[in-house]
Amino acid sequence: MKNNLFSTYGRFLLFGLGIMGLSEVSQAQEAKKHAPIIDVHVHASQINPNFANDLCPWFLSNMPGSGPKQTPPSFINTDCARPLKAAKSTEEFQQKLMETAERLNITFVASGDAEILHRWKAAAPKRVIPSLGISNAEQMTVEAFEDSLSNGFYQVMGEVAPQYQGMSPSDMSLDEYFGVAEKLGIPVGIHMGTGGNGMANITSPKYRASMGNPFLLEDMLARHPKLKIWVMHAGYPMIDEMIALMGANAYVYVDLAGFIWSYPLEEIHMYLERLVQAGFGKRILYGTDLMVWPELLETSIGVIENANYLSEDQKRDIFFNNAVRFFNLDPSQFEGIED
Numbered sequence: 001m002k003n004n005l006f007s008t009y010g011r012f013l014l015f016g017l018g019i020m021g022l023s024e025v026s027q028a029q030e031a032k033k034h035a036p037i038i039d040v041h042v043h044a045s046q047i048n049p050n051f052a053n054d055l056c057p058w059f060l061s062n063m064p065g066s067g068p069k070q071t072p073p074s075f076i077n078t079d080c081a082r083p084l085k086a087a088k089s090t091e092e093f094q095q096k097l098m099e100t101a102e103r104l105n106i107t108f109v110a111s112g113d114a115e116i117l118h119r120w121k122a123a124a125p126k127r128v129i130p131s132l133g134i135s136n137a138e139q140m141t142v143e144a145f146e147d148s149l150s151n152g153f154y155q156v157m158g159e160v161a162p163q164y165q166g167m168s169p170s171d172m173s174l175d176e177y178f179g180v181a182e183k184l185g186i187p188v189g190i191h192m193g194t195g196g197n198g199m200a201n202i203t204s205p206k207y208r209a210s211m212g213n214p215f216l217l218e219d220m221l222a223r224h225p226k227l228k229i230w231v232m233h234a235g236y237p238m239i240d241e242m243i244a245l246m247g248a249n250a251y252v253y254v255d256l257a258g259f260i261w262s263y264p265l266e267e268i269h270m271y272l273e274r275l276v277q278a279g280f281g282k283r284i285l286y287g288t289d290l291m292v293w294p295e296l297l298e299t300s301i302g303v304i305e306n307a308n309y310l311s312e313d314q315k316r317d318i319f320f321n322n323a324v325r326f327f328n329l330d331p332s333q334f335e336g337i338e339d
Ligand SMILES: [Zn+2]
Pocket: 159, 161, 191, 192, 232, 233, 258, 289
């Protein structure tokens, strides 16, 4: 893959040099720079080739039942014309992620393995915004958490995912951590909603669908009135609760990660269109929930690009402008913005 890409590019470059001078080539390439995209939901982890499986997008279009004495439902399936290939090593994933981010002009908020986050940040300082995740108090003391968020490397708190432990985001055991983020003005991403087919049967017996209800954020938000949060996975499928929560709390945004490439496409578009129709087009962040499939970046971008109920301005808001506002970024720092 890498060699093919390189040789194609190499041929283009040689051809280009044959008919234009070097500066003209670089100008032409610059003019073609893709409009910037901010992906607010990327995971950094050591990749174990035995567990990194290929994936069919929208694999949850069919969720057959199972029974306690039958084989559990498979979490992902590869029964489609063109499954997305999983990277088979940590190095391969980084190389393909960075190549795609450069080509499509993506900057991403990433959480997970600290060593890998440091490697990514060193490889592409302008493309990576490190995020520190915590989902229960056993992972880190409040003091250590505050130290980590204060040293300048981490700019975001997330992914916070108490739902997998059957815990509400308003559980008091997490309260001081949210207090630190509020004090330091750090935005927070909280997993609410999706779990796939049979999550409680397969890998997470403590997972509770009910703990993904966006209303469970209300008490925590009331205790931290200056906290800025985004609801990861947009509280799918609890659209009414999500809309009510955003109506009551003006600092709450959502991301589209995960569900836009796993649940049925018509269902996804219905959910996204409803959010926009309800008036929240300026509070939707683009994200993938990327773990091991580099091509998922293109797949997810395609979902938004093909949403014919969105105007071009609304798409740019989702891809970029809303995240710039939410994370207090400087838009002039991003290349490829049209005046
Ligand atoms: Zn999540």
